[in-house]
Amino acid sequence: MTSITTDKTYTFEDYLKYDDGTDNHYELVNGQLEIINPPTIRHLLIADFIRDTLKAEISRINSPWLCLKEAGVRTSPRKSRLMDVCVVSREKVVELLDESAVF
Numbered sequence: 001m002t003s004i005t006t007d008k009t010y011t012f013e014d015y016l017k018y019d020d021g022t023d024n025h026y027e028l029v030n031g032q033l034e035i036i037n038p039p040t041i042r043h044l045l046i047a048d049f050i051r052d053t054l055k056a057e058i059s060r061i062n063s064p065w066l067c068l069k070e071a072g073v074r075t076s077p078r079k080s081r082l083m084d085v086c087v088v089s090r091e092k093v094v095e096l097l098d099e100s101a102v103f
Helices: 012-017 041-060 090-095
Strands: 026-029 032-035 065-068 072-076 079-082 086-089
Touching: 012 026, 041 065, 065 090, 086 090
Parallel strands: none
Antiparallel strands: 026 032, 026 079, 065 086, 072 079
């Protein structure tokens, strides 16, 4: 993982709005943007297996949750990570329907 070169420290709100016009994906780490490298094929296959398994169980127990991929999770005031798999309530999804997918 490589940090972008900048003297700027980003707030969480800056991070949510950030768009550099590229297809790069970033995580916010202590106020700095870090480029996320594309995952390996093995990593993608494992994440898909986990997601499929969770979705099947959520459906089986008729739970009010959704299993999403590539959503962000705010882990502290100046940190946000992009998750391979994330389970969230339908209620929370509806609240953020037209916002950045960061929980």
